[in-house]
Amino acid sequence: MDTPAPTPTPRVPIPPRGVDYRGKLVLAPMVRSGELPSRLTALHYGADLVWGPETVDYSMIGTTRRVNPRTGMIEWTRIPTNNKKVDSKVESIIFRIDPVREASRLIFQLGTSDPARAVEAARLVAPDCVGIDVNAGCPKPFSTSGGMGAALLKTPDKLVAILDALVRDVAPAAQIGISVKIRILETPAETEVLVRRLVATGITGLTLHCRTPDMRKTARAIRGQVRIVADVCREAGVAFLMNGDVETCSHATELAYEFGADGAMIATAAESNPSCFRSDAAGGLAPWEEVVGKYLTYAIEVENKLQNTKYLLAQMVPGKAGIHPKLHGCKSYRHIIELLGYTDLVDRAAAVDAVLNLPPLVAPPPQLAAAKPSGAKRKRGAAAGASHDKKKKTAPFAQAKSPHSRSASPAREAVEAAVGATAVVAPQPAAASSVAV
């Protein structure tokens, strides 16, 4: 008797400009935490692909695509319609990408509850990314109240209609794939029924966040349904990424092997240390000082909104007590650079402050500086060196707290005195551009 030839595993074809999620470790979509500098940092440390933060169709429709002449970044901007506080003539940046470093590696994530709007919004960015992903997992009211995100898990007909429309009306022209990100449902049977419908739409990839919509993000991910979803995706030829409490590159490899996933996606661990994508062979997790230096370099380079940069730094710099309140109070990039001690970035920080109309640091008058006590009362900055040396790793915080820390450079002394005397701040003109986070 002839042995039957093994059935070839089917694969939904990946369009020429698209990307196969198989074998990939990727940065998750994260509102606020997934802006351009975070994505560039993740790529620097080895992420194979990066998802942009969920961008709602309504906010994308009506944007104008421009290349920023200073940075070379592509920005989609529009006059905000819903923020009365913002000068209505000032355009907001809704989405920003790096056409070079993100080339072939960026997936745009769409928040939508309507097929026609999804298509209209996706067409605006499809030529500049390698995939469009639909968010069907966000449980936050701002998403679900509009029928988007996890609300789509309860309206599978609508979700299928959205994916059908994108596969039919966007993918062929842009030559990229369409994917979807979902959460698990209450029972494996319910999840399986849903996934079978989704993989029949022609999507090329599916990500499963291993939490139900009701689970808080601090609850441990449930992996009991991963295998069944992996099997359904494999049967249909759709690449499958698992997500939820994946910590590092080696952890991702173990999990994918154990549960039969094609790859993995990391969110929270990457928010606090994007070097989690680096394999052990390439050095593994890098110390935060190095990672923060890299992140800041990108943030300055792409003119990231200061508020967003401060938020991310608060995730990456450990120790809530020491430096965080000072970080929170920083009014400019220059201020942050001086506070954290990345003095090699001072000139670039000053330049971006000028572009973003952020107030320059002003040294206090000499008599004020001289009058300040030299010891305990003086506020100290954290000298965050970009060193791999573990002993130095915690030093900046020790310095932030201790009046006996090493003496600072004259420049640092001046800045610290200025910070201590809160003698910062020139007039604050309206921001030239504001990034939606």
Ligand SMILES: Cc1cc2nc3c(=O)[nH]c(=O)nc-3n(C[C@H](O)[C@H](O)[C@H](O)COP(=O)(O)O)c2cc1C
């Ligand atoms: C700050 C933050 C923002 C997020 N924004 C999005 C988003 O825009 N779209 C989305 O599908 N999921 C979003 N998520 C969920 C993550 O993509 C991911 O599914 C979830 O955090 C589980 O992965 P983790 O356990 O590695 O954190 C967000 C998560 C965080 C922490």
